[in-house]
Amino acid sequence: MNAPAAPPSLPLRELIARLSALHPKQIDLSLERMHRLLKLLDHPERRLAPVIHVAGTNGKGSTIAYLRAILEAAGLRVHVFTSPFLVRINECYRLGRVGGGVLVGDDELRAALEHCERANAGGPVTIFEVETAAAFCLFAQHPADVVLLEVGLGGRLDSTNVIDAPLATVIAPVSMDHMEFLGDTLTKIAGEKAAIIKRDVPVITAEQAPEAMDVIEQYAKRMRAPLHAAGQQWHVNVERGRLVYQDERGLMDLAAPRLFGRHQFDNAGLAIATLRALDRFKFTIAEFEAGIVGAEWPARMQRLTAGALVDQAPPGAELWLDGGHNADGGRVAAAALGDLEERVSRPLVVISGMMANKDAGAFLANFAGLTRHIIAVPIPDRDNSMPPDRLADAARALGMRVETSSGIEAALRSLTRLAYEIPPRILITGSLYLAGPVLAANGTPPA
Template identity: 85%
Template sequence: MNVPAAKPPSLGELVARLSALHPKTIDLGLERMHRLLERLGHPERRLPPVIHVAGTNGKGSTIAYLRAILEAAGLRVHVYTSPSLVRVNECYRLGRIGGGVLVDDAELRATLEHCEQANAGQPVTIFEIETAAAFCLFAQHPADVLLLEVGLGGRLDATNVIEAPLACVIAPVSMDHTEFLGDTLLAIAREKAAIIKPNVPVICAEQAPEAIAVIEQFAKRQRAPMVTAGQEWHVNVERGRLVYQDDRGLMDLAAPRLFGRHQFDNAGLAIATLRALNAFKIEPSAFEAGIVNAEWPARMQRLASGALVEMAPLGCEIWLDGGHNAEGGRVAAAALGDLEERVPRPLVVIVGMMANKDAGAFLANFAGLTRHIIAVQIPDRDNSMPPDRLADAARHLGMRVEPSASVAAALHSLTRLAYEAPPRILITGSLYLAGHVLAANGTPPN
């Protein structure tokens, strides 16, 4: 009698199984990572040249610009980012001529299972085993460069096993994950700056004075040449265009497609990185094409169609942003302020956050823009902040707030209200919430 072969686990089932190997979702340290990579034959030593990107806000957008520019120059670009929004595959982009592709289910499953077998049941966090899988994948596929995003912090992050990257990039540093990185900007900056390696160029965004002082100290100790926004390079908005300048000259480029003034700064950081390196020959046309074409979901993303959009008031605008800390709220609020100047509309903020976030500091950014907040729970997240706690934070700021069972219910409830103009709606507070919205709307990243 033939027994049917067992059906392989889905990626979701496999990730759930791997998540059970270590009780702590986040447990910073490099010992487990070094052990696993040794058992795998050190794939991290067989990678294409690495650009390592740390920071609190703007890492992903900066990587999106780097990828788009490098691909416009005809290069093959591997990319590792986290977290995913809808599918774990989003974390792994394999470089191809003409544009990268997300790893397919079969190859990702096989690679994760290979890492699971090498780990042999030892404690390992899900991020560590996913990062090891990234190194295995990228070591097997040729490419010209790997863009590697730090997961959390830097010093003890699983990605910080790369001994000699091509460049270290530090996006804006601000307060977040204080339970893991420290409760001062100084402490957090120390964690981020610890990705700096000996003699490797450091390209740094504009920072608060205490953060830049720490980063400069680390760079000096490692004898790493450093180029910093506002010092060695500058980016400005002139007549709606991006104007970048350094000691090599001036570039007058079209505005980024990604929305918000902060995206000019993120694009500038990407340009500064590539101009600081001699590894790639990039024509001005590739810089412009990359800046214009870069995409990064859930960062002031306009949802124009989809299942959730159809539930909202007719003619409204829906924006989705995964910002979840005070600085993330600030840049989203600034972008909404720009929209309000152009086309005034009543603003409603639908917000869901994780329990370890500072809801008051985040929501304070919107106090001058709206008094109408709808608090929701993030689905399927054990550590989601209860809506009543979110509501308390909003009321403390003088905002009118109401709880709702879901984003869909919140959008539907707005159809019963009378507005002088169709409202502008921002859904925000967490990348986990943003991923749920993209999946429910039927517009997942690709």
């Protein structure tokens, strides 16, 4: 019996809303529904180009950005599925082309989502499962050399974890986040992430806390997966402002990443180590360097230099945007701010909005030694946004001077009324769900 036809085509926003109503929980980790849907779709995940599967708590997206840039510098076609999006859902889907990939267009994405909807025939399925299935359908229709696949949440039961034999599995830094879904210890969370490791498939990992590394090593041993670990099989350092990478094959002295912060050297090193672990491709030093220098990833210590919000900030101020939202994300952003302060000293203001399930105190504690001025804002159009008063309470508990504001624009206007001897450095941070509206309001959405 054929599945019933879907209703007439809708704008993407309305289609996503309709698909979101198919399951009562936005997040419900399981592979049963995904396997059922993929069977109904005739298994598009089995018709993909070789897959590199990336898990971790922080740094997944940046690592994928470096992987894509290096692969494209070598002339390869690269499909990419990442999440979440910042401004529009098309950002999650990049189709490989010779000379550089492109975001999927509205019509083609709508067709893929509606194809999945028809096959699903009204069965319970989460929106992320439909979005992942749509990625597999899109990628199976277009030739490519590599697919880069980012885990949405966790790993073991994430809807991306249906690729039986990827080219490689990658684990970016693991830290405490999403404890309500993944467990309340680093050991438990690492176990969820490490479960993407597949038998006899190389696993490449960033430097990890000892308890997380122990779990990853146990999984790799159990699956007979060759392990390439930072600080063991490969090393990355900063020397004279350049990225120096070394493994058993030799040493590479490369230009620094364009993406700002010491942690980006580590993310770039993870991407290099991944590609060096594979026999399928060979890359020149020039291709590695072109990728490291050329990689872009919005809302990760991104300097906003022009746009509507920049114009609303105090004259001469620096405006930075970072989507960090957990303790470790705050740590790396604070370290990057410390580097900036050493170069050019400015008063720092942190404008922050967070989701209600995040640990605001653990996040903001990273900035306690850098600033006493926090402005708490809501995240637009998010019912589960943390109320600014609650975020402010967490800042006050750390001894910070804090105020609340109705939004980013109002916060920036309030700063223009202050008498700064030196124009301030302003960081907008706390959530990728805040970063998206910021980019949209500034008029600089991701391309």
